[in-house]
Amino acid sequence: MIQRPRGTRDLLPPETRLWQAVERVAQDVFGAFGGDEIRTPIFESTELFVRSVGESTDIVHKEMYTFPDRKGRSLTLRPEGTAGVARAWIENSLNDRSHPLRLYYIGPMFRYERMQAGRYRQFAQIGLEILGANGPLADAELLVTLDEFFRRLGFDDLEFHINNLGDPEDRPHYQALLKQRLGLRRGELCRDCQRRFDENPLRILDCKVPACREVAKDLPAVDEVASEASRGHVRAVEAQLARLGVRFVRNPRLVRGLDYYLRTVFEVVSPQLGTNTVLCGGGRYDRLIADLGGPAMPGVGFAVGEDRIVQVLPASFRDAVLALPRLYLVPLGERARDEALGLAAGWVRAGVRLELEVAGRSVKAALKRADREAFSFVAILGDDELAAGVIAIRDLARSVEESVALSELPAWITRQTASSS
Ligand code: ATP
Ligand code: MG
DSSP, rough: OOOOTTTTOOOTTTTHHHHHHHHHHHHHHHHHHOOOOOOOSEEEEEHHHHHHHHSSSSSIIOOOOOEOTTTEEEEEEEEOHHHHHHHHHTOOOOTGGGGGGEEEEEEEEEHHHOBBTOOOOOOEEEEEEEESSSSHHHHHHHHHHHHHHHHHHEEEEEEEEEOOOOOOOHHHHHHHHHHHHHHGGGGGGGGHHHHHHHOOGGGGGGOHHHHHHHHHSSSSOGGGSOOHHHHHHHHHHHHHHHTTTOOOOEOTTOOOOOTOOOEEEEEEEEETTTTTHHHHEEEEEETTHHHHTTTOEEEEEEEEEEEHHTTOHHHHHHHHHOOOEEEEEEEHHHHHHHHHHHHHHHHHTTTTEEEEOOSSOOOOHHHHHHTTTTEEEEEEEOHHEEETEEEHHHHTTEEEEEEGGGGGHHHHHHHHHHHHH
């Protein structure tokens, strides 16, 4: 038997309904704040990620799915979404449109990760970027959009962790300070962090190995050496959040796993998952587009991990999505079977969600199936009923049965659903 590759999943019904519903909420909320969807390729030139995400990051260093195509060009399955959006922005001259642009994406990402709970090699992200605004109000709007997205999904216990990464000019100073402080304790770090010490000591703050976390606890925060401009920027973002009642904490260890961030960085943490598997990460990346050869164009964005959202989706949202009422239409007799599809199509047009019994089950078998499949209503259509223009319909939750005029069925279902919620 051929099996799916390690780290991939088959998403099956009814769980796929949850995925669709989460994506609809993202489309609604991001759209309501002026966003539009962008769809970029799932694979890009390897160089794009090396130059944007950064050579010394875990993603580029050990997590990319990179392969030569038939002409020997090096391609990579996208490990994240921002680099592709930035490339598309340059390549399609989106600079010519009025700013800022709010662009969101939804789709699969690929990282060759060690297998553990909540970590897949193909996973999905929902991301939003605001391009062309450099003030703190754009960061705040982005976070408020994110907060609204989580609210509509029914979350009420999430925490925003925020930090100031400083400006790129502050970086060498901070890296030197880290090296100086870490010098004596270098031996306590994990193998990866020994390498990071030389390549990019900032990454040590992001390490999840407990020993490294212990060492990182005592390190100075970037904010302490950051430019006054960047400190003011992040404080202004926080002031907006406080004003709007968005729950956040300043987390001075937060650095994020990508090199292009500066100033504001953030994560969204669920108490159910903890800080090792965060729901969302993001930040500001004012130099990325210029670094990729475009004009100077500031940006700020986030990416939500859709797999993790679905995993911890509040019961209120889950139940509402999975319990959408469905009708099971069972025709009995020759005439009823001839007419049933036409009736079903008409009711669907009127907004009913239904399934037609097309496998020829008996009433008894059909009722058993209705129970097992959690239908809300079963309608039995016999030749006699058809002749009289009515149908016998049973509300399974309430165990009531009624005879309803065929033309009245959509209205009847709407009434039942409204009175039960
Ligand atoms: P982590 O610290 O958990 O490795 P990350 O910093 O690598 O996350 P980002 O690159 O910021 O993650 O991606 C944004 C979001 O995408 C994460 O917060 C997470 O929800 C999700 N995500 C990242 N990697 C995976 C994965 N391998 N499987 C499932 N979801 C993932
Ligand atoms: Mg990671």
